[in-house]
Amino acid sequence: MLRQVFKKIYRLRRFFFRAIVLNQARECGRGLKVNSWSWVSKETKLADNVNFNGMSIRGSGSVVIGSNFHSGKDCLIISDIHNYEGTEIPYDSGLIKKNVVIEDNVWVGDRVIVLGGVTISEGAIVQAGSVVTKDVPKCAIVGGHPAQVFKFRDIERYERLKDEGRFH
Template structure:
């Protein structure tokens, strides 16, 4: 009985993953080969995905463009917001009905931990890692490891090791 339940569970997970992938693939502007969507995710029509993109529960909202490069991996429950309200010089308090949209660019080989939030206008350069629970409000340099709210650089990846793995084509 346990093996039957396990088999059914595996088949259900595969069917759900196919459905999640279909939802993302048909709603984004474009995507490369190797798109994997393991948990419920939603993207906008202005989202462009590279090859070998892995979502584990991603929500992308707003009118700004989102460009995600190759070999991207997200943890669970990540959120990218490209829109914000006009609170600086609006016509009402706390904000008016003006929406300010800013693009988000995520370069190749970036990894987001669980429950990361990325705000509009941010660029994550190649090889960046964002610690779980972080709120990214400013751009992140190449090979940086960031964390916190707001996210700040606390370390850099070993560049020689990174370049060697990249040259060998060793991508997860």
């Protein structure tokens, strides 16, 4: 009985979290799953089968997330920066937009930070705790602060699984 109550509460929470993201995002494809508190900016575009487990997308720049994206817990994407070369110090009231693109089939681990102006290419994996400050190549596995490539996925296997439509 208690297990059934917890399942219902969990489903209700997921419904609530999903509704928040759907209300905020500029565009959203099919199959959105939001398992934990998440917040997206009004400049966010989500493709199909996006899975958030605790995502915060902040800033005025565009954020485009491709299909079959999975995030870990407590992730952050920042799509603008303060204007530190303006008329005041340490920065003025202006913001500089820095767009973010995350292509299809990307997996981002827990507590990853993605800074503006970055593209994370198709099939990439970002290790938990990383800070992505520059573009990530296709099928790269990156980690660290700043995130650096330390390995690549088996691209033949990746392409075969993709062709077979085997998406989680």
